[in-house]
Amino acid sequence: MITGLGNSGALIAAAFAVLASGGSGTDVGLVAAARTVPLVVFLLVGGAVADRLSRHRVMVAANALNCLSQGVFAALVISGRAELWQMVVLSALGGVGHAFFAPAAEGMVLSSVRGEQAGRAFAVFRMGVNGASIGGAALGGALIAAVGPGWVLAVDAAAFAVAGALRAFLDLGGVSPREPGGGLLGDLRDGWREVVGRPWLWAIVLQFSVVNAVVAAAEAVYGPQVAEEHLGGARPWGLALAAYGVGTVLGGLLMIRWKPRRILLAGTLCVFPLALPSAALAVPVPVGWLVVAMFATGVTLEVFGVTWMTALHQEVPEEKFSRVSAYDWLGSIALVPVATAAAGPVEELVGRPAALWGCSVLVLSLTAAVLCVPDVRNLARREAVGEAVVASGPSVDRPAADQPTVKVPSGGSGEGAASAS
Incomplete structure (x- = not known):
């Protein structure tokens, strides 16, 4: 959460640093x-490395790389000597660090939780992550206005240093050591088999590869334009985004108490409301209704995020968490740059309202398609979630005559907003 708090502000600071150096909007996009x-390039490698080595050490190394890159970035900006190519290289190093950090972090969270309290633990974890993201963005914006983007980048570098130091002293004596696999490529193939061997997993990852992309295009490209032309500018759009953030926190509170039996059915049904913001922008509706739509989206998406983490924790072997998480992350973000780049040309071709309605239709149709996968509808929560997974298939609700709770493996699994969530 410390790194999340600093990093959210640093992403905004990097954009303003480019503009302060005389860069254009195109330069901001390049950085x-x-x-x-x-x-995207290093996620799979990061997942395989995190399953071969100690996950917390991978996280410490990633924090060290991010601390170094952000520290140099801050020094260049504060000194007024930052050039575009330098900012591009330093941002790229930050991406490499995150590629190794994210799968290791998710694998560590999943492996550290035991028993039937897993869902509540994931809800609390996601509340912390979302709260840090919201607070970091707000604090970063205020600090940029007060002291400039360079000092916000320096704060982010310090946050990485503190987080890495805290992780370095974690007591992980209770975590069982993992045996090295058959090489990096072998580990990646093994992780791929874990994904494709579970229809519920690859179906939802494919779903969110498109859903995340169209939602990003709607909110990053079309939303600000609609706000500027029809809703009164940046302030009401910021209010709508804040309502989404509040919704995620309340969704986390809900999932602390609610433990749905069919975890993926409940989660997937909660993906349908992601079509609401695009539809609201397409009309466009008054600000109050847009705020309601964004709030509802935040609540329901958080329900999905917790059920998704619970399913991964229950069904994927612990020693393969990070590799599966890496494939999840890769599927979840791979199309986002493509969609945001294509948003403008699509708008010119069909018009903004049609493009936004198309985003909503894609969310609804893909979510409905995922519900056609039997294991998505039937994957059931086991009471002893912390027990070792003994087969690679999901547990499903069945009639009493067909009692086994773990499906026989059929083959050799993208914040979850996390990952597919």
């Missing part, structure tokens, strides 16, 4: 893309 591309 942002420089962080995303290595994240």
